[in-house]
Amino acid sequence: MPTILKFNGLRAVIYLNDQRPCQVHVMGHGGEARFELRGPDGPLELRESHFFPHARLNRIAEMLAGQMPRLVADWRALHGRH
Template sequence: MATLVRHGANRIVIYSEDHRPSHVHVVGPEHAAVFLLNCNGDPLSHGPVEIRENHGFKGKDLVPIVALIEANLEKLCAEWRRVHGDY
């Protein structure tokens, strides 16, 4: 697991021994969430980002995290592909 992006005390990570579909884990000191990336073969049409699981984040706290994931979506999908192969 490598931290790809940070947001305050939260880290956005992709686990190397994880399963499909493409997704990231947002790990904080007391909270965690999983977001589907919906990566595909065309970098211009990745997304939309969807929340799959939320363990303790308040809705308002997820808004800037989603924006950060969306802003880094191409990078995150490229890393998913590097670690896990084709989508």
């Protein structure tokens, strides 16, 4: 599972065995969340979260939204263009 982005003590990873839709997992500070990426221009959708407070999830979503083209490109490089 390659780490594709690090920020604020967190890391965003893409699982090599992930299926469609395009998604990233964010881990750190005792929590994990999975976000679905609906294309390079968005939207970003929280699909599940474990142990992250809502305020932190909002900050994570803002950071990921600013990196959407890169995240989608990284996912497609690993999984193909689905």
